[in-house]
Structures are given as structure tokens and as C-alpha cells.
Amino acid sequence: MRDPVDVQAVRRHFAFPTLGRIATNNAASTQPPRELVALYQSLAPGYENVHRGQSSASQEMTALFEESYDTIARFVGASGRDGIALYRNTTEAINAVMYSLLTEFREGDNVVTTTMEHNSNYVPWYAMCREILPRLGRRVDYRLARFDPHTGELDLDHLASLIDARTKLVCCTGASNFLGTRTPLRAVRALADASGYLQPTGERRSYLLVDAAQLVPGSFVDVRALDVDYLAFSFHKMLAPFGVGVLYGKPHLLAAALPFLYGGDMIAEGRVFPDRVDYNRLPWKYAAGTPNILGAVVSAQALRLLLDLALSPDRPAYFGTAEPIERSTVRAGMNRVSTWNRQLTGRALDGLGAIDGITIYGPRDPARRTSLVAFNLAGRDPVGVAEALNRAGIESRAGCHCATLAHHALGLTPPASCRLSFYLYNTPDEVDQAVAAVAAVAAGRPAGLDGPRERVAAR
Numbered sequence: 001m002r003d004p005v006d007v008q009a010v011r012r013h014f015a016f017p018t019l020g021r022i023a024t025n026n027a028a029s030t031q032p033p034r035e036l037v038a039l040y041q042s043l044a045p046g047y048e049n050v051h052r053g054q055s056s057a058s059q060e061m062t063a064l065f066e067e068s069y070d071t072i073a074r075f076v077g078a079s080g081r082d083g084i085a086l087y088r089n090t091t092e093a094i095n096a097v098m099y100s101l102l103t104e105f106r107e108g109d110n111v112v113t114t115t116m117e118h119n120s121n122y123v124p125w126y127a128m129c130r131e132i133l134p135r136l137g138r139r140v141d142y143r144l145a146r147f148d149p150h151t152g153e154l155d156l157d158h159l160a161s162l163i164d165a166r167t168k169l170v171c172c173t174g175a176s177n178f179l180g181t182r183t184p185l186r187a188v189r190a191l192a193d194a195s196g197y198l199q200p201t202g203e204r205r206s207y208l209l210v211d212a213a214q215l216v217p218g219s220f221v222d223v224r225a226l227d228v229d230y231l232a233f234s235f236h237k238m239l240a241p242f243g244v245g246v247l248y249g250k251p252h253l254l255a256a257a258l259p260f261l262y263g264g265d266m267i268a269e270g271r272v273f274p275d276r277v278d279y280n281r282l283p284w285k286y287a288a289g290t291p292n293i294l295g296a297v298v299s300a301q302a303l304r305l306l307l308d309l310a311l312s313p314d315r316p317a318y319f320g321t322a323e324p325i326e327r328s329t330v331r332a333g334m335n336r337v338s339t340w341n342r343q344l345t346g347r348a349l350d351g352l353g354a355i356d357g358i359t360i361y362g363p364r365d366p367a368r369r370t371s372l373v374a375f376n377l378a379g380r381d382p383v384g385v386a387e388a389l390n391r392a393g394i395e396s397r398a399g400c401h402c403a404t405l406a407h408h409a410l411g412l413t414p415p416a417s418c419r420l421s422f423y424l425y426n427t428p429d430e431v432d433q434a435v436a437a438v439a440a441v442a443a444g445r446p447a448g449l450d451g452p453r454e455r456v457a458a459r
């Protein structure tokens, strides 16, 4: 069978293979292709602010910036740029929803989230319920749905039991960054639909917010097919440099809600008076202050390049253009990425699963998870394991991965595990090297000393 991705052609777009790095910490951040770094530089001659100048440079930068919203909207299946707000990252995007909805929560309401969440999709709701709303004299509860500690699957019956007619919002991860589990989003949507909560828009159902930080980078996602109300993700986990995250929101919700940040450019031109302020049209109502302009342009181009790398890495067709991307192209490209990631993950699960004394967290079926594997070795400190892997040139991450509740739920003391995570530029051979290094650490053998730092220094 042909590989879904021409991985050697993909790798030629990146610097890390030439440095001898085995980049297997992709759930934290992915590596940037050379084209995106060059794109930053190529934007320098026309460097200007957006929506704030009559120069040709400003007009051109504004066009590029606005086009990036269209690319992002098409990539996730939004109806248009009206549904897109840009923030620094997923965390800020989720906080934006929290601050926007803050005033809408009524006394006695609740928000339901899960113990599988990254802290970014728990702590804002904790803070809203425990710290912010009580100071405003309002009592709102948060409720936590559990997962099955053996299978790593969200407990849908427990989730159903927590959702009721006072549940304004259900928040869940699209895929866990520790267990790897993909959430059955249609089932969660159905439960949120059935709550009967009366929203200010007149809708009778709970809103659904999906933290898609681990979902969008490796899957075909269609926000309208999933019927999510809000969805957040970060570009630094899908090839782009750091600094830009997306909040998708249904346009009618973004139009009705209070903005998260107030100030320049989010107001309608000339419509500020001592006694009244009118906000800008969407999506600029949610773009207060000078945005990360170059970051937005490069991030949207990262989506185009990701599709190119998946579909035809030697002949990029979408990168560097503003061509509208068909949904079928996004689907084809992202299906290749997810198939490749699943093959790598299955290989890692098989290899790691054969190691004595290893505990692997989350579902065993690679089709039920995203492209990461977290584990512990009996009697070994996970940070020590990750350090030993690094000495063997294998990049991993140890700690709680900000999924602290899930580590506690599994009774892990300290709340930590070691995690390997893969992306479309990783090879089966790299997975095998990572597995061999973990096996060596588990057996008490040196995993290798020729770490990337030494190799880079030796160049």
C-alpha cells in the first residue's frame, strides 16, 4: 500500500532533520517549515500596520491580513471570516469565551467540563465560578465529567448526568493531550442539545465549546458539521511559529456577545461618543488593538503549506496564494495527515506495549486517539526518563502536560508521565528509535549519549 504521505519529501522542507533532531514532542509545538520562516522575512519590505494607514504598504498588508481570516475560515469549515477571532493561543481564546459569556451566566447556572481537559479548559471555568462571579454576587457551579481510568474514554453517562436545564455551556477537549483520546463530539453535542437551557438568543440548548488544540492539527474538522458553538486551537501545533491562536464562534453568537477586549479597531469608525460606543462589524469587533499581523499572515499560510505537504510536497499549490481552498482539498489533505499520524502512533503503541514495566495511558486502538503516547516506567521518575531519552537524541516531554486533573484521576504521584508525540514529518524509523530508547531506559541500559545538543555543537 502506498504511504499516505511522502515523508522524505516532506522532511526536505524542514531544518530539524539536518540537525539530527528526532522531533517527537509535537503535541507541545511542531517544527516550522523553511518557507514560513522565509515568509516572515519576505514581508519586511511591505511592513506596515493594518486598518491604520492610506499607504500602499498598509493597504497591501491589510489585504494579506484579511485574507488570512478567509483561509482560516475555509480550513475549519466556517461560513466566513465573521466566525473567526484571533488571539495569542488556545488558552487566550478560551478565556475570551469566558469573559464574553461572564455577564450572561445567571444565578444557579452551571458549566460542565471534564477531568480530561488541559488546564486551559478547566482553570478559566474554575476561576469564573470560584473567584470572579462570587465577587459579583452570583453563584454559578462548574461540574466535572470523569473518564474511564482503564480505557481513557470520556464517561458519557456521567457527562449526561451532569448536564441539566441550568447548563449554559458544555466544554470539552476534542482530543486529550495526555490520554490521546478523541472525544465523541457528536454525542456530546446531542447531550448539550437536550439540556433545554434557555439562552439569551432564544435557543433552548447548552452551548458547546471544543478545545481543539490537539484535534485541528491532525484531523479534518468541520465546525458546521460538528455544530460547535465555539472551537479553539493554536497554530504553533500545526507548523506555524508561536503567537497566534484561533477562536471560531458562530457568527450570531459573536455578534450578540460582549467583546473580550476593548479599545482600538474594535469600534466602528467614528462611532465613539462620551455617552455611547458602537462596535465594529465582525470579525474586527474581536480584534482590539494592533494584532499580530505577520503572525496571522504566516499562520494562515501554514495551513496552506500543511495541505501542500500532505498532498504534493514537491509541487506546493496553495502556499503563497490566496486561492480559495475547496473543502474537498482540506478533507483530502487532513485525512492523509491523520492516516500517517495513526500509522506512527499504532507503531509506537505496539513497540512500547512490549516493554516490561511500562504503563501506557489512554485507548489502545490508534483510531480512537490522536498522535501521542504518554506512559510511565515502573519505578522510574518520568522526568528522568525524558532526560535519558534526550541523551539518546529523542525529544519528549515529561510532566503533567497541563492535564493535571487527569493525572490526579489516575492516582499518579507525582502527577506526571512521559509523552512522545508525532507529526507528518516523523518517520517509522524515528518511532522505532524512540521505542528502542525507551526500552533501553526501562532495562536500565544507557539509551545513548549522542544527544542533539552534542550533534548540533559538533556541526
Ligand SMILES: Cc1ncc(COP(=O)(O)O)c(C=O)c1O
Pocket (backbone or CB within 6 Å): 027, 028, 089, 090, 091, 092, 118, 120, 121, 173, 175, 176, 177, 211, 212, 213, 214, 234, 245
Ligand atoms: C488540549 C490542549 N488544550 C490547550 C492547550 C493550550 O495551548 P496554548 O498553550 O497554545 O494556549 C494545549 C497545549 O498543549 C493542549 O494540548
